[in-house]
Amino acid sequence: MIEIKNVTKKYGKKKALDNVSFDVNDGEIFAFIGHNGAGKTTLIKAIMGIHDFDEGDIIINGKSIRDKGIECKKEMAFVPDNPELYENMTAIGFINFICDMYEVNIDERKKNIDKYAKMFEMKNNLNEPISSFSHGMKQKVAIIAALSHNPKILIMDEPFVGLDPKAVFDIKEVMHEMVKEGKTIFFSTHILDVAEKLCTRVAIIKKGKIVKVGTMKEIKGDKSLEKVFLELEG
Numbered sequence: 001m002i003e004i005k006n007v008t009k010k011y012g013k014k015k016a017l018d019n020v021s022f023d024v025n026d027g028e029i030f031a032f033i034g035h036n037g038a039g040k041t042t043l044i045k046a047i048m049g050i051h052d053f054d055e056g057d058i059i060i061n062g063k064s065i066r067d068k069g070i071e072c073k074k075e076m077a078f079v080p081d082n083p084e085l086y087e088n089m090t091a092i093g094f095i096n097f098i099c100d101m102y103e104v105n106i107d108e109r110k111k112n113i114d115k116y117a118k119m120f121e122m123k124n125n126l127n128e129p130i131s132s133f134s135h136g137m138k139q140k141v142a143i144i145a146a147l148s149h150n151p152k153i154l155i156m157d158e159p160f161v162g163l164d165p166k167a168v169f170d171i172k173e174v175m176h177e178m179v180k181e182g183k184t185i186f187f188s189t190h191i192l193d194v195a196e197k198l199c200t201r202v203a204i205i206k207k208g209k210i211v212k213v214g215t216m217k218e219i220k221g222d223k224s225l226e227k228v229f230l231e232l233e234g
């Protein structure tokens, strides 16, 4: 579970996040939507402990990301919007590096890497250098690395951008599989029809403030999510 409590983050005088509060529960696929520059990546990076924030707190499965950063990070995996991986490593070298960081034992890592490399059609590319990969292939390496340590919480920033249709289908299947096991999924997206079909809950952020949060049904009623979003944005 992720509890976001009154989080404010400023860049200079500008508030990128303004008193943001909501929870993401276990067993939930949660969409985070908002215009360009609304504050999505800023909040995601704060949750992941990648950057600090000025006020409030973020609690990951009962622990504060401020006080227990490493323990919180052990429970989470992150797939960034722009997969900036170590270009001079091979895909398998990078994935093993992540598994080492998360102390994944040999049997578990073999099983997970095999499963997800097959699923994302990267098995034949594992020994190639990341520098030789397309954007989508790098995205797939980031996803396989994230899943290889069996995280309790999966956080993704724009996960569908740059992926081929089969990979989009597969990542959605993985999400369903993970929530069946009671895990937590939180991702930002601009693809509202996918969010509408996939997610149980949603938060909408506008200029750093949460303007709506609730179940998909509560937020959209009989309308489409796109229509509700565009109405809110005026």
Ligand code: ATP
Pocket: 011, 016, 034, 035, 036, 037, 038, 039, 040, 041, 042, 043
């Ligand atoms: P997008 O959909 O375009 O990815 P976003 O919702 O993820 O947008 P953020 O990247 O969180 O938006 O940016 C929120 C606000 O914070 C924007 O006004 C942006 O200009 C500002 N911002 C983000 N990073 C920095 C930074 N490093 N320095 C100064 N301002 C920043």
